[in-house]
């Protein structure tokens with residue numbers, strides 16, 4: 001666990017979590033930091049939990065000791081949202097400090113009761129309510145529901161201009177003691193930008209409308225620092241992560257970047273032959289592309305790649321009168337996360353009846369995905385030269401469409 005100073009009287013407690021699936025589902029190859037913050041005015045508040053704390057009082061005592069904080073003096077626990085990655089420590093915290101007061105939204109108060117049976121000393125706050133910690137630290141609350149739980153608030157310290165933004169403006173990627181944009185090199189910033197897209201696509205994407213509303217609401221504040229619940233703290237250039245999040249939200253309906261994501265699966269290598277051919281065509285076209293084989297590549301990786309890409313190529317065979325099942329599973333997830341408005345093309349092998357296309361159409365309709373498809377190419381068994389040539393023509397058409405969509 002790292003303890004670092006964010007600003008006057010303001011500290012970040014950060015814990016890296018690795019070797020788990022985040023939300024029990026998403027692969028996090030570079031880990032994720034869980035951030036909790038302490039503000040020491042005349043009174044002390046902790047914002048969100050220290051979920052990496054092992055529950056042993058002495059280890060938290062030692063940590064707080066570094067900051068000259070007596071755990072019993074923490075008067076307020078501000079819950080920005082009740083997702084257990086931040087709230088899961090509350091019962092342990094009660095063991096060392098039974099008298100703290102909770103400050104949270106109305107919905108968080110309901111969830112606090114439902115999850116942990118905690119109802120005492122709870123103050124419900126709403127937009128523009130304030131909490132005065134003394135020494136100038138007046139905290140103002142902003143409701144930003146559905147980013148990404150319905151109970152979410154952001155907390156703004158009017159003295160330091162710090163927005164404790166909860167899951168908004170977060171990223172994956174382990175933290176170090178240099179967990180601040182002003183302490184990172186541009187390569188590190190690029191690393192966290194990739195981790196932010198992955199975080200956005202996996203965790204927040206389905207809530208892009210609420211994200212836009214939250215950004216509008218928070219932009220009215222005189223923000224100097226953005227301190228999210230995950231990832232790095234933005235002190236030098238908080239506008240960068242705001243602008244990045246505006247961009248990520250806009251990718252939902254497309255166009256996104258001038259990139260193509262090729263998702264493919266194959267049982268016996270027939271579709272794979274055409275995939276190998278297509279990779280060469282894409283290289284010739286000199287467009288950035290990412291290739292993901294399903295089910296080998298995780299949903300989270302495919303989703304992050306698709307979120308960034310204006311063009312999607314799908315390659316899969318027919319399987320029991322439907323499409324190759326791992327492809328259907330990934331497409332369902334893209335539909336649920338609202339990856340809409342892509343330029344797309346599909347090809348694949350079949351044996352006797354076909355059927356993959358029918359299921360693809362069903363998924364597109366079910367989630368109203370509005371992908372603009374070029375006519376598909378299906379071939380029986382192994383692709384012949386004429387099949388490959390037709391596929392090549394359509395891939396080149398797709399590349400043109402992607403470039404037009406991004407540059408028009």
Ligand SMILES: Cc1cc2nc3c(=O)[nH]c(=O)nc-3n(C[C@H](O)[C@H](O)[C@H](O)COP(=O)(O)O)c2cc1C
Pocket residue numbers: 265266267268269270271272316317318319320321322349350351352353354355380381382
């Ligand atoms: C388990 C299984 C189920 C299949 N079901 C169908 C089917 O319903 N309709 C069809 O036309 N072909 C079906 N096929 C044939 C495949 O689509 C065909 O072998 C195709 O060439 C496989 O391409 P791949 O090597 O890229 O996986 C099936 C093949 C397998 C192994």
